Amino acid sequence: MDRPDSIQLLLTSHDIDARDATALKPPPGRVVVEMLPETKAIGLILLSDVVAGKLRPDVGVVLAAGPGVSLVPGATVCVRGYDGQWIEGFDVGEYRTSNQVRVYGKASRFQGELMSTPWSESIPLQIVQDGDEIDMYATHNNLIIQRDPAVVCEGEILLADKAHYRTGMATIVSIGPRADLDLGDGRAEVGDRISYDERGEIDFAFGGDPNLAIIPDLAVNCVIRS
Numbered sequence: 001m002d003r004p005d006s007i008q009l010l011l012t013s014h015d016i017d018a019r020d021a022t023a024l025k026p027p028p029g030r031v032v033v034e035m036l037p038e039t040k041a042i043g044l045i046l047l048s049d050v051v052a053g054k055l056r057p058d059v060g061v062v063l064a065a066g067p068g069v070s071l072v073p074g075a076t077v078c079v080r081g082y083d084g085q086w087i088e089g090f091d092v093g094e095y096r097t098s099n100q101v102r103v104y105g106k107a108s109r110f111q112g113e114l115m116s117t118p119w120s121e122s123i124p125l126q127i128v129q130d131g132d133e134i135d136m137y138a139t140h141n142n143l144i145i146q147r148d149p150a151v152v153c154e155g156e157i158l159l160a161d162k163a164h165y166r167t168g169m170a171t172i173v174s175i176g177p178r179a180d181l182d183l184g185d186g187r188a189e190v191g192d193r194i195s196y197d198e199r200g201e202i203d204f205a206f207g208g209d210p211n212l213a214i215i216p217d218l219a220v221n222c223v224i225r226s
Contacts, residue, residue, distance in 0.1 A: 007058045007078050007125070007204035007214075016061040016099070018073035023094035026066035029105040031119045033060040033077060033084070037099055056081075059127065060102065063095070069105070069119060070140060070177060076127040077139070079104070080202065083122035120178075124202060124214045138176040138214065145170035145196065147211045168221075170194055170213070179217040193224035 014036050024032055036057045062075045071077065084102035105119035120140030128135045138144045147170040152159055172192050175181065181188035188194070200219030204212060 007080065007202060008056065009059065009078060009127075009204060014061070014099075016097075018061055018063050021063040021073070021095040024064035024092070026064050026103070026105075028067040029069065029116065029119060030066040031062060031069055031071060031104045031123060032064045033079060033102050033104065033123070034063050034090070034097055035060040035079075035100045035102060063101070066105070071119075071123070071126070076129070077123050078125035078127065078136075078204070080122050080124070083117075120176075121216070125204070136174065138174040138179070140176045140178045141180065141217045142176045143172055143179060143215050143217065143220070144174040145194065145201075145213055145215060146173050146209070147201075147213055149211060166198060168195055168198055170196055173212070176217075181217055181220065181223065183223055188220075188223045195221040195224075197221060 016034050016036075018034075021032075021034075026032055036059045038056050058079050058081050060077060060079060062071050062073050062077060064073055065071045079102065084104045085106050087101045087103070090097050090099075090101040104117075104122040106117065118140075120142060124139055124142040125144070126137045126139055128137065136144060148167050150164045150166050152164050170193070172188060172190050172194060175188065175190060179188075196215055197219045200215045201213040202215075204214065
């Protein structure tokens with residue numbers, strides 16, 4: 001499953017109830033998430049395992065969160081597609097599920113050294129659904145931004161698809177509760193314009209808007225007051 005660094009917001013029906021997993025007690029900084037099941041069919045067309053895998057939703061429900069995590073059991077979240085420790089056939093005696101379970105905030109090795117990967121790097125979004133209305137909120141130190149449209153032409157010259165580029169400018173859509181954006185005369189706000197480092201962004205498509213992305217507060221270069 002070769003996918004870019006992006007989040008797939010495919011919402012499938014589920015009956016995950018985090019209240020069934022109250023016996024799970026993660027240590028500080030860890031989050032246990034049960035993933036929504038893969039889409040097995042589109043209409044009457046059954047999907048192969050390869051196609052279903054590519055359409056795997058990067059959406060799950062928090063079963064348990066350790067101290068220091070600002071998520072609560074039952075929260076619906078979006079995760080980075082390849083992060084976390086994946087567990088199939090989750091069975092801990094007190095809780096069983098056929099859905100895949102992932103643990104975030106786990107230790108990992110980088111250049112031979114054991115390091116901790118913050119859960120907020122892997123779970124940048126929370127979904128809040130009210131009937132047919134779905135809202136997205138940034139978690140922890142993350143921001144949701146609406147990037148300026150990609151530049152597709154310069155003057156009267158139409159650029160080839162591979163030559164399209166972005167300017168590194170965007171508008172803030174949502175600010176995580178732990179985002180460090182103190183500007184000296186107050187914090188940055190939703191609606192402010194920013195210059196940002198594109199190397200920190202994660203793409204996702206919500207409501208069909210290709211200009212939405214997620215960045216950590218570290219990627220903000222400067223803020224332009226709205």
